[in-house]
Amino acid sequence: MRYVHLTRRAILALGASLLVMGASSAFADSTIKWLHLETNPARLAAMQDVAKAYETAHPGVKVELQFLENEAFKAKLPTLLQSDDPPSLFYTWGGGVLKEQSQTGKIRALDAALDANNGEWRNELSQGAISAMTFDGKVWAAPFKSGVVSFWYNKELFKKAGVDGTAIHTWTDFTGAVQKLKDAGVTPLACGGGDKWPIHFYWSYLSMREAGQAGFDAAKAGQNGGFTAEPFIKAGQLLADLGKMNPCQDGWQGATWPETVPVFDDGRAAMLLGFENMATPTSQASNATDGKGLAQDNIGRFPFPTIEGGAGTITEDFGGINGWVVTAAAPPETEDFVKFLTNAANESKFVALGDLPVIKGADGAITDPTLKDVANQMAKATWHQNYVDQDLGPNVGRVVNDMSVAIFSGEVSPQDGSQQIEDAHSM
Amino acid sequence: MSTVPIASDRVAAPALARRRSSAIGAQGKWPVLILFLPPALLLFTVFVFLPMGEAAWYSLYNWNGYSLPTQWVGLKNFELIFKNAAFRTALVNNGLIIVISICIQVPLAMWLATMVTKPIRGAVAFRLIFFLPYILADVAAGLIWRFVYDGQFGLVGSIWHAFGVDAPFWLADKNTAMAAVLGVIVWKYFGFHMMLFIAGLQAIDREVLEAAEIDGATGWQKFRLVTLPMLGSTVRLSLFFAVVGSLQLFDMIMPLTGAGPLNATQTMVTFLYTFGVMRMQVGFGSAVGVVLFVICVTLAFSYRRIFMRND
Incomplete structure (x- = not known):
């Protein structure tokens, strides 16, 4: 009896204190914990500006930036999400990882916020970007930037080898150029085999060009033998053949991405299959060994070549799409903050620093000619494939990366490589 | 009364x-x-x-770490581990580290210990110098040696370029990467084993050595017949640490090679990390942990029972 009495009193006391807390929380600060992985000081400053502007406009809301390094972020996030102190807002690459997260109940769908005021927010964003963040009919992240992977080349080195970059349209053209560069004593490609994912760009594009969108989607759905279907073996074979030409810089198998970019930026290799912003002066200056890099008019670009007889076309793009995810435990103001962060005015700040926007009306802020060129390609895209190592989820994605390097270096046959990817995918 | x-x-x-x-x-x-x-x-x-x-x-589930494990797979994870070529590489590498410890590191440490315990000038300074690598954090050592081995800007690069030839990239070649890592391991840990031997040597009674000297023993005979037998327990302890250290090796490998290229420098713990943690395969990773645990316990207990029974 006494025990029951005490607990009842305890419950009353607890209830009373909760009431007090509830009443005060309407006036108290709510804190939006913004987990990011930004290391570029200029971009970080822009993020802080946006956070401050929001705090000023919304008294009582605090935006707190939290940082985790890229790899640490990926490893720690699942634990963080299930802890008592999850972030309110975190970075995503979309794809299988986001899909897995959406099934855990730890993140919040954004549909209600997107559709508020007759879909005001939804209409600001490009439909393709939203669909990339949609799983099971709900939108799980607010997209804010996109990109395309393509070949960047050093015009001077191309000239030295007698190669015309604007004439490379097919894989045969490309391998011909690689051979000519080698004959002229120029290292054709800068390759980041140590990080593995830079090589998965080749595997992914070759697979896309061989299989086309229908073939690729069929493989993802496990049809026609999945990733062991004919086009994927053929793509692997082309990758292996390219590897046999020994096109990369010495020591490429150990090179991380930050070690690979300078190989191109210093003029030590003629081509780099890389991100959309590789030719901007900021990127050149921050990656090149001499702090300057290549002059912009010395850098050319061509989309990943098509393959004769392949189902893929030149207008099919491969690249990243990034967004912000709101967690289930986030304060209710978080969606509003994300909307603020991704509006045209704020998005333009990041566009000025090299982002390619997914919001209508922010592409006017693109000033860099090379980025404009990329944006033009994206505008014409008929299919945008997310990074395959993100799209297929963390496990299969890493197997794709492993196999890309293994096939490229001749360690594993294209058949075995495809089989291992399919084994992981069908598990 | x-x-x-x-x-x-x-x-x-x-x-x-x-x-x-x-x-x-x-x-x-x-x-x-x-x-x-x-x-x-x-x-x-x-x-x-x-x-x-x-x-x-x-370890009995296929689980990505979110909510609770539900997909029971029995012993499938263990089957996958033993079928995995990278795991076999990791096992071989762990064995290699133990072999190198026994064949190179421990003899080297013992030899240096006998040198720096002699009453020569500067012996104490050399003790300090040899012990320095051990004090360095593993991650820092990994980063330093990644730079040293770099064939473009690193020490190896500069030396080769000075002779006008292209430098090798040992860490980027799957045939040489493990040898390069083993070199760093010996460099990093011989000082620790040397300290163990210095302590062991100091515990040996001078009179025994003197008696041997009076009996006309040569330097080599004194070492083989007096010092070495009396260092027995230190040698066994040193090897025990080498075995345990090999099973734990992780934080130096990650910055040095990231367990690559092509998994050539995996150890059991880096295997657990790259295939369990990084891939969000918590079930599989746990199974690796169980295997690692069984190996550790078996090795540690059998070593203690067989070799360190009298110590």
Whole structure:
């Protein structure tokens, strides 16, 4: 009896204190914990500006930036999400990882916020970007930037080898150029085999060009033998053949991405299959060994070549799409903050620093000619494939990366490589 | 008046003492047990036994770490581990590290220990210099050696370029990467083993060596017949640390090679990390943890039982 009495009193006391807390929380600060992985000081400053502007406009809301390094972020996030102190807002690459997260109940769908005021927010964003963040009919992240992977080349080195970059349209053209560069004593490609994912760009594009969108989607759905279907073996074979030409810089198998970019930026290799912003002066200056890099008019670009007889076309793009995810435990103001962060005015700040926007009306802020060129390609895209190592989820994605390097270096046959990817995918 | 109590005292004393000693045994132990056992027991349970049990449980599931494991796969994870070529590489590499420790590191450490315990000028300075790599954090050592081995901008690069030839990239070649890593391991840990041997050497009675000298023993004979047998327990301890260290090796490998290229420098712990943690395969990773645990326990206990029985 006494025990029951005490607990009842305890419950009353607890209830009373909760009431007090509830009443005060309407006036108290709510804190939006913004987990990011930004290391570029200029971009970080822009993020802080946006956070401050929001705090000023919304008294009582605090935006707190939290940082985790890229790899640490990926490893720690699942634990963080299930802890008592999850972030309110975190970075995503979309794809299988986001899909897995959406099934855990730890993140919040954004549909209600997107559709508020007759879909005001939804209409600001490009439909393709939203669909990339949609799983099971709900939108799980607010997209804010996109990109395309393509070949960047050093015009001077191309000239030295007698190669015309604007004439490379097919894989045969490309391998011909690689051979000519080698004959002229120029290292054709800068390759980041140590990080593995830079090589998965080749595997992914070759697979896309061989299989086309229908073939690729069929493989993802496990049809026609999945990733062991004919086009994927053929793509692997082309990758292996390219590897046999020994096109990369010495020591490429150990090179991380930050070690690979300078190989191109210093003029030590003629081509780099890389991100959309590789030719901007900021990127050149921050990656090149001499702090300057290549002059912009010395850098050319061509989309990943098509393959004769392949189902893929030149207008099919491969690249990243990034967004912000709101967690289930986030304060209710978080969606509003994300909307603020991704509006045209704020998005333009990041566009000025090299982002390619997914919001209508922010592409006017693109000033860099090379980025404009990329944006033009994206505008014409008929299919945008997310990074395959993100799209297929963390496990299969890493197997794709492993196999890309293994096939490229001749360690594993294209058949075995495809089989291992399919084994992981069908598990 | 005075005799009676004394007598009774004398009679009672042994019985009392017996009773008291047993009473001290029980009553004296309980407060100590109650005070000191629970914290240790709690910590051990929460941070050692429970996680071990959990890992064993998770290892039977295909689980990505979110919510609760539901997809029971039985022993499939263990089957996948032993079919995995990278795991076999990791096992071989762990074995290699142990072999190199026994064949190169420990003899080197012992030789240097005998040198720096001689009364030569500068011996103490050399002790310090040889011990320095061990003080360095593993991650820092990995980063430093990644730079040293770099064929473009690193020390190896500069040396080769000075002779006008292209430098090798040892860490980027799957045939040489493990050898390069082994070099760093020997460099990093020989100082620690040397310190063990210095302590062992200092414990040897000078008189025994003097007696051997008087008997006309040569330097080599003194070492082989006196010093080495008397260092026996230190050697066994040193090898034990080498074995355990090999099974733990992780934080130097990651910055040095990231366990690459093509998994050539995987150890069991880096395998657990790259295939379990990084891929969000918590079930599979737990199974690797269980295998690692079984190997560690078997090695540690059998080594202690067989080689360190008398130490």
